[in-house]
Amino acid sequence: MAAVKSLYPVRTSPLPVAFDDIRAAQARLRGAIAETDCDPSCTLSSILGCKVWLKFENLQFTASFKERGALNRLLSLTHAERQRGVIAMSAGNHAQGVAYHAHRLAIPATIVMPVNTPMVKVANTRGHGAEVILTGETVEEAAAFARRHGEQKGLTFIHPYDDPLVIAGQGTIALEMFASAPEIDTLIVPIGGGGLISGIAIAAKAMRPDLRMIGVQTALYPSMYNATRGEHLPVKGDTLAEGIAVKEPGSLTAEIVDRLVDDIVLVTEAEIEHAVSLLLTIEKTLVEGAGAVGLAAALQHPAAFAGKTVGLVLSGGNIDTRLLASVLTRELAREGRLAQLCVDLVDRPGALAKVANVLAAAGANILEVTHQRVFSDLPAKRAMLDVVIETRDRRHLQDAVACLRAAGFVVDIRKSAPGHP
Numbered sequence: 001m002a003a004v005k006s007l008y009p010v011r012t013s014p015l016p017v018a019f020d021d022i023r024a025a026q027a028r029l030r031g032a033i034a035e036t037d038c039d040p041s042c043t044l045s046s047i048l049g050c051k052v053w054l055k056f057e058n059l060q061f062t063a064s065f066k067e068r069g070a071l072n073r074l075l076s077l078t079h080a081e082r083q084r085g086v087i088a089m090s091a092g093n094h095a096q097g098v099a100y101h102a103h104r105l106a107i108p109a110t111i112v113m114p115v116n117t118p119m120v121k122v123a124n125t126r127g128h129g130a131e132v133i134l135t136g137e138t139v140e141e142a143a144a145f146a147r148r149h150g151e152q153k154g155l156t157f158i159h160p161y162d163d164p165l166v167i168a169g170q171g172t173i174a175l176e177m178f179a180s181a182p183e184i185d186t187l188i189v190p191i192g193g194g195g196l197i198s199g200i201a202i203a204a205k206a207m208r209p210d211l212r213m214i215g216v217q218t219a220l221y222p223s224m225y226n227a228t229r230g231e232h233l234p235v236k237g238d239t240l241a242e243g244i245a246v247k248e249p250g251s252l253t254a255e256i257v258d259r260l261v262d263d264i265v266l267v268t269e270a271e272i273e274h275a276v277s278l279l280l281t282i283e284k285t286l287v288e289g290a291g292a293v294g295l296a297a298a299l300q301h302p303a304a305f306a307g308k309t310v311g312l313v314l315s316g317g318n319i320d321t322r323l324l325a326s327v328l329t330r331e332l333a334r335e336g337r338l339a340q341l342c343v344d345l346v347d348r349p350g351a352l353a354k355v356a357n358v359l360a361a362a363g364a365n366i367l368e369v370t371h372q373r374v375f376s377d378l379p380a381k382r383a384m385l386d387v388v389i390e391t392r393d394r395r396h397l398q399d400a401v402a403c404l405r406a407a408g409f410v411v412d413i414r415k416s417a418p419g420h421p
Contacts, residue, residue, distance in 0.1 A: 015259065016252045017164045019206035022171035022199060025072045029172060032101070033068055034060050038180035038311070043282045048298050051309045053181045055173060058287050058317030062096040062124070064243075065173060065315050066160070069195060070097035072169030073158050074105060082107045087155040089113070089146035091139055091242050092121030093316050094160035099130035110155060112146040114138055118242065118320040140247050161195030162250025171199025177311050178207055184311040188294040191215040191224045191264065192244030194253025196315060201260035212262050212308075216293040217244060219266040224249045228258045240272050240327065243290030243316055270334075271296040276324075277331040279314070288319040336394025338367075340386060341401065344410040347383040355385060358407045362400040365390040386414075 036056045044052040057065035074086070085108030088098040095111040102109035109130040113122060114137060126132050133149070136142035150157045159166060173196075177184060187204055189197040201213045217225055220237035227249050235247050249257070257264075275292035278299075279285055294312040298305055332338035345351045352369070359366055368388040391397040397413070404411045 015202060015256055017167045017171070017199065017202055017256070019203060021164065021168040022175065022203045025068075025165070025168040026172045026175050028075055029068060029071055029169065032071060032104075033172075035176050036060060038177050040181070041283060044278075044295070048302050048310070049306045050298075050302075051183075052298070053177070053184060053309070053311045054283065054285075055177050055311060055313045056285065057173065058285060058291055058314045062093070062100050062128075063317040064093035064097060065170060065196060065313070066090075066093040066097035067101065068097075068172055069161075069163070069166030069169035069199070070094060070158060071101040073163060073165045074098070074101055074107060076165055077107070077156060081156045084154045084156070085109060086158050087112065087146050087150040087153070088158040088160065089139065089143040090160050091117050091245065092125070092318055093243055094158075095125045095130070095132075096121065096128060096318070098158050099125045099128035103129040110146075110149070110153075112136075112142045112149065114142045116242075118318070118323070120320050121318050124318070138247060139245070159250075161193030161198075161246075162252050163195075164252065167195050167199040167202070167252065167256070169199065170196045171203040173313060174200040174203035174207070177313075178204070181309070181311065183309050184208075184211070186212040186214065186305060186308045186310045187313070188214045188216060188265075188297055188305075188310060189313050190241075190244050190290050190293045190315050191217050191249075191257070192221075192246040192290065194224055194249045194257050196313070197261060198253045198256040200313070201256060205260050213260055214297065215257065215261050215264040216297040217264060217266055218272065218289075218293060219268050221245045221247070222264075222266050223247055224254065224257055225264045225266060227254045228261075228264065240269055240276070240289030240323070241293055243288060243318075244293065265297040265301065267293050267296040267300055271300055273327045273330060274334070275299065276319070276327055280328070285314065286317045286319065286324075287314045288316045291315040291317060336391060336397040338388070338390055339397050340388050340414040341404070342412045342414055343385040343387060343404065345383060345385055351383075352385065354407065355387065355404065355409065358403050358409075359387075359389060359400060362403040363391075363396065364400040 036059050038055045041052045087110045089112040111130045112133045115134050135145050191197050197215050218239045218241045220239045222233045272289045275296040279287045291314045370386040372384040
């Protein structure tokens with residue numbers, strides 16, 4: 001990984017957020033925000049060849065770090081602003097943080113969300129008492145509407161990332177991480193709009209100037225990568241990490257990232273899916289795509305972190321259950337534990353039974369069976385059998401296929417999901 005090459009002129013002026021602002025935010029938030037666990041992971045440390053510490057921000061009440069910045073901003077409102085209410089735009093986690101704490105503080109809240117926001121996040125936001133308006137295909141379109149609507153109604157706009165008080169609130173995560181693990185020498189943090197990594201970087205670099213700050217974005221939305229490197233990679237697509245699917249980073253956050261973040265890594269969708277699955281199976285913790293990108297980056301570049309003490313921020317845990325089921329099933333397919341076989345067989349009595357017997361003898365479990373007699377290039381007296389089987393691992397799958405071929409069947413393994421390294 002190469003260091004980020006700055007596009008900004010060298011500046012010696014103070015950053016828009018100071019370390020003292022973050023310490024003040026910590027005092028302000030104490031008792032209202034969970035000081036989530038920061039624990040070592042023996043298994044991930046063994047896999048990655050470094051000492052791994054996990055910060056479980058997915059265990060906040062709203063399952064996201066966004067509560068910190070949202071509450072710090074809400075506490076700054078005047079009495080008149082509280083009476084009129086607030087408005088925010090968000091793909092989900094900022095929305096829930098604002099809605100929950102606004103309700104606690106008796107502040108009316110309106111939340112504008114893109115129409116493609118996962119329904120679990122919409123439902124949770126409404127459950128916290130906020131008025132939810134679904135509009136816009138992107139966060140940017142939703143933000144434009146939120147600003148117009150807020151101005152018309154006299155509401156205070158609570159920005160999800162490009163606000164000094166929000167940035168300071170997110171930075172309190174670093175204070176807690178170093179209280180638990182002062183030996184951390186590398187931090188890997190997700191980047192969407194940049195509020196989280198900006199706050200963490202300011203606090204971390206103040207306490208450990210030699211610390212390496214690594215940001216992570218999904219390869220589909222490399223907006224901060226583009227902004228700080230002068231690149232023009234496309235920024236679009238359907239990503240599992242919708243929480244960091246931001247087309248334009250903040251102006252404040254881009255400056256902070258440019259000055260304090262050492263590198264930005266881009267990860268693929270397959271790598272994010274793999275990280276979500278690993279965190280659930282190894283750590284027994286549910287992490288959404290955006291929260292798993294740090295682990296995805298470490299898995300993608302193990303040599304860069306070998307021998308280091310690495311802190312990973314699991315920034316959120318709000319993921320649609322249907323989407324989670326798909327991710328876990330696709331991971332089983334990548335591991336060879338679930339596979340769809342296409343078997344060419346003679347269309348006559350007993351042929352299917354023979355396939356079933358061979359697979360049973362090989363120890364494979366049949367989950368689904370479908371015959372295809374019409375939409376095929378096979379002769380009329382033959383049929384295509386699609387059979388989904390469950391095996392222990394990829395080697396067991398290959399053994400089961402070998403048994404079918406030894407019995408005279410023509411078999412192909414249908415690839416159902418892109419692989420990961």
